Amino acid sequence: MQLVRAITSRLMYAAVSLFFVSVVTFMADSIRPGGAEYALAGEKATKETIERVRKLLGKDQKWYVRYVKYIKNAARLNFGNSYYGIKEPVFDIVKRNIPMTARLAFWAVLLSSCIGITLGVIAAVYQLRTADKLILFFSTFGTTIPSFVLAPILTAVFCTNLNLLPINWEVYRDLPDFYYLVLPVSIMSLGPSARLTRNTRSLMIDVLHQEFIRFAVAKGVPRWKVIIRHGLRNAIMPIITQIGMMLGGLLSGSFVIESYFTLPGIGKEAVESIKRGDTPVLITITLVGATIFVVSNLIVDILLPILDPRIREAQV
Numbered sequence: 001m002q003l004v005r006a007i008t009s010r011l012m013y014a015a016v017s018l019f020f021v022s023v024v025t026f027m028a029d030s031i032r033p034g035g036a037e038y039a040l041a042g043e044k045a046t047k048e049t050i051e052r053v054r055k056l057l058g059k060d061q062k063w064y065v066r067y068v069k070y071i072k073n074a075a076r077l078n079f080g081n082s083y084y085g086i087k088e089p090v091f092d093i094v095k096r097n098i099p100m101t102a103r104l105a106f107w108a109v110l111l112s113s114c115i116g117i118t119l120g121v122i123a124a125v126y127q128l129r130t131a132d133k134l135i136l137f138f139s140t141f142g143t144t145i146p147s148f149v150l151a152p153i154l155t156a157v158f159c160t161n162l163n164l165l166p167i168n169w170e171v172y173r174d175l176p177d178f179y180y181l182v183l184p185v186s187i188m189s190l191g192p193s194a195r196l197t198r199n200t201r202s203l204m205i206d207v208l209h210q211e212f213i214r215f216a217v218a219k220g221v222p223r224w225k226v227i228i229r230h231g232l233r234n235a236i237m238p239i240i241t242q243i244g245m246m247l248g249g250l251l252s253g254s255f256v257i258e259s260y261f262t263l264p265g266i267g268k269e270a271v272e273s274i275k276r277g278d279t280p281v282l283i284t285i286t287l288v289g290a291t292i293f294v295v296s297n298l299i300v301d302i303l304l305p306i307l308d309p310r311i312r313e314a315q316v
Contacts, residue, residue, distance in 0.1 A: 010301055014294040021290040022283065023067065029279050030063035036083045036277035057083065070283070080280035090280045094266060094288060101258070101265035105250045107185045112193040113243050117232075119193075120200020125227060127205060135197060142194025147187050151260045154183055168262045184257045192246045199242055203235035210234075237304060244300030247292060 037053040038045070045053075054060050058069075073080065079090035123135040159167045166173075169180050207213065208231050216226045254267035262268070266285050273281040 007298075007302060010298050014298060017294055018287065018290055022071070022287055025283050025286045026063055026067045026070070029283070036279060038277075040083060074284075074287075079284040082281055083278050084276055090284045093269060093281060094284055097264055097266045097269050098288070100263050101254050101267055103181065104184060104188060104254055104257070104263070104265065105247055107181065108188040108192070108250050109243065109246055111185060112189040112196055112246060115189070115193040116196025117200050117239065119197045121204055121227065121232060123197065123201040124204030124208060124231075132201075135201070139194040139197040139201075142190045143198075145190075147191070148256050148260070150187050150190065151183075151257065154187065158183060169264065180261075180263075184261050184263060188250055188254065188257055192250065196239070196242060196246070200235070200239055203238055204231055207231045207235045240303065241300055244296050247296040 037050050037057060037059060040057075041050045041053045051060070058066055070080070077091055079094075081087045081089050082093060119135045119138070123132045126132045155167055158165045165179055165183055166175060173180065204227075208227070213226060213230055216230050217223075221230075254265055255271055256267075257263070258265040258268035259271045266288060270282060270285045272278070273285065
């Protein structure tokens with residue numbers, strides 16, 4: 001019963017968060033200078049032409065009136081149509097592009113988790129030794145260098161000089177998808193894996209200095225069994241929380257990576273919609289990103305009491 005109440009409370013907070021994100025996005029589009037009407041009307045359009053385009057787009061109405069209409073239609077999965085091209089339904093655009101973003105996020109989370117946890121445990125075990133110092137150097141490098149700097153460097157090395165990987169995604173691909181995704185996934189996972197490494201190291205150092213670890217060592221339990229079964233098991237809960245929150249960061253990071261490597265995902269589509277002022281597409285992608293972030297955190301909040309009896313007892 002307590003778990004049900006906790007989930008219900010989280011769902012309420014999630015609904016409030018999504019409402020806030022949608023309102024802010026709508027307001028920001030309404031008050032920003034320019035807009036889709038200027039791009040559609042052309043550079044030399046008169047004020048009358050611009051006002052006529054605004055009326056066709058429904059922008060002559062107050063933002064809150066348009067917002068209420070949007071929410072009513074969104075409840076029926078009708079997010080409107082794009083302002084450009086063939087005026088394709090926004091739902092079809094998101095449905096077509098989200099699989100690529102999901103693939104990138106999944107593999108980046110998996111790679112970041114494997115690298116971050118492994119290096120964090122090794123750094124904690126060999127604290128203040130050469131291995132620890134090298135891992136700390138890697139984690140510092142990973143947290144400081146941005147993806148838009150790392151992407152052209154790695155592209156020049158692996159794509160241009162060594163000619164091992166293709167530069168951009170292609171509709172008709174000569175190689176398996178792995179070759180097109182290995183560089184984007186590696187770049188996206190660098191920052192999260194570096195932060196996870198530092199967090200895992202800190203947590204493991206605290207756990208490995210506790211009394212029950214020394215007791216297990218005194219009993220003759222094998223070293224790596226002590227580290228994994230007793231040490232990592234007691235430090236894993238905050239790590240799981242960080243991995244769950246990692247998804248939101250990877251989603252925002254995909255905007256740069258998808259645009260640079262021309263990957264057909266919602267990140268690239270969001271950047272294009274910002275350039276064009278394509279409000280229906282931008283608002284929908286923003287809500288999708290916020291929903292993914294909220295749902296991933298909700299799943300973590302549900303998993304933690306299930307995995308750790310101490311959290312269940314605290315909630316009761």
